[in-house]
Amino acid sequence: MPETAVADAATATARAASAPTTREDRAGWLEALAAALDDDRAELVRLGNEETHLSVARLDGEVTRTAAQLRFFAGVIREGAYLEAVVESPDPSLIPPRPDLRRILRPLGLVAVYAASNFPFAFSVLGNDTASALAAGCPVIVKAHPGHPLLSRRTAALAARILPSGWFALVEGMDAGTELVRHPLVRAAGFTGSTRGGRALFDLAVSRPDPIPFYGELGSINPVVVTRAAAMERADAIGTGLVASFTRDAGQYCTKPGLVFVPSGGGVEDAVRNALGEAPSSRQLTDGMTEAFADGVAAFSARPSVEVVRGNAADGASAPTVVLVDADTFLADPAPFLAECFGPVTVLVRYDDPQLPALVAALEPSLTAAMHRGMAEDVTALAAALTGVAGRLLFDGWPTGVAIGWAQHHGGGWPSTTASIHTSVGATALRRWLTPIAYQDAPQAVLPPELRDGNPLRIPRRDS
Structure with a gap:
């Protein structure tokens, strides 16, 4: 008993x-x-x-x-x-x-x-x-x-x-x-x-x-903002880095970057598509997690104005997946895109520069937030906005790694x-x-x- x-x-x-x-x-x-x-x-x-x-x-x-x-x-x-x-x-x-x-x-x-x-x-x-x-x-x-x-x-x-x-x-x-x-x-x-x-x-x-x-x-979606200046400087590196991060160990990290704002036409989306073809498929930890991942991806696929791109999948493995949506669709109903989907999937939201403040304002709290910025770019205002969203703010990196130390904070507001x-x-x-x-x-x-x-x-x- x-x-x-x-x-x-x-x-x-x-x-x-x-x-x-x-x-x-x-x-x-x-x-x-x-x-x-x-x-x-x-x-x-x-x-x-x-x-x-x-x-x-x-x-x-x-x-x-x-x-x-x-x-x-x-x-x-x-x-x-x-x-x-x-x-x-x-x-x-x-x-x-x-x-x-x-x-x-x-x-x-x-x-x-x-x-x-x-x-x-x-x-x-x-x-x-x-x-x-x-x-x-x-x-x-x-x-x-x-x-x-x-x-x-x-x-x-x-x-x-x-x-x-x-x-x-x-x-x-x-x-x-x-x-x-x-x-x-x-x-x-x-x-x-x-x-x-x-x-x-x-x-x-x-x-x-x-x-x-x-x-x-x-649950935590760990949003990432890629500024236009960053995309102009290193779109390929950002795209390949993102795919490596969200597919790491079958995407089963609480710090997986699950939502990424990328500038329209900035080249990051193309780099992500290219890298996805080389990304490995992976097995989830349990059968239940495998089913939940498949259901989550299917729910994205059923939504209007949403494109779902899948990588390769071996038998019994989950395919690395990218969900693509524009900022207007996201802002009209953010909730489905803010829910954590455990596994190798991330949501890319294409934005035009005037839309970025509204996108950040729509975020729910997460364990982490990250930004990729241009070398000489002033991101003070964006950083201030993101500190209200997450317990740890990263610059020019990916959150799938939590160092052990005196200054570390691994936490955030509800629902993280x-x-x-x-x-x-x-x-x-x-x-x-x-x-x-x-x-x-x-x-x-x-x-x-x-x-x-x-x-x-x-x-x-x-x-x-």
Whole structure:
């Protein structure tokens, strides 16, 4: 029974959450997990290849990324700034008088993580959500994705060998997934997947008697603007770069450029058509995704004033596809073109220069936005408009790559995420699993070591 599996896991992990750990303890766990992934790389990649159709090279690189994420978070918590520690001395001269105040972030408690299909390592069992939650000091229950169950179990077995008892558990099945987000011991949840699935879980999380934060990364079209100056300078390079980006790994990236505004007659469209003939076909991760991709392309094909151009497709594979539409058709009914279609497809919207502001104004929030500009072109106004659309703004590049770092932000407004101020990649991904606590006139023995007099652990903190 899924209820029993979830209840047993929640009871064990909640008990673990009550036991204090040090930052050094947790950093050591993360580094040991990274080493375990490296040691078991060959078997993990083999299982991933069998279950997902992703290439061995892609999966091998993803193992490297996943291990790097774990080690990165170990470094983040050792450094200590993520705690946002503040110490304020008493000041009786203020109105009202200020007591001794000390503030820090503490772990929320048990975290539920919903694994993604398209990144069977980096956003799955020991992926970014799990790594950041463990780093923050929160035990984790992962709901495995049905697209790679054997790989999920193998990875979970590695975690169980390394993490202390109660700090990690794996559950499977749709019923277990819904039961997990409703369990009273779960204090927060992280999700990467479809808008439909994420919205259903989000609604459950916020309708609980005690609502909990639900950090969902959902659908994103990641718009791209190609200016006329950029097209005049390098139309061929932009067109071939776009095709390489939206067909990468079967187009199954949350950062795939799914909507591109190109100047009419600028040459980019021709370059895209030419490159499409050389683009590889690819298999989707599951049969359901294959059917959904075909249905999405068919829906575009049925619309008036829309041209659908397909590349070559091998048996059982999805053909790389470009949907071509003019700006007037797009602006008359933007919604069908703003919906994410998971797979190797992108929408090209031809515009005349006066139409570009209206096109940008019609966009919904996304994880990323990008622009390709001329070498000497002033794009200040366009950049300002796009910063209201996305959590990351790229210049003269493609969004299908999310670096791990302190400055990274992988988030955006609805429908790309359920919480636009947070990120699922980068150092501040930990902030999702933390909550503030302020101590007033507290004795030293009660305080966390990071807040005690003299800053004995030498973390970055504000003292006044």
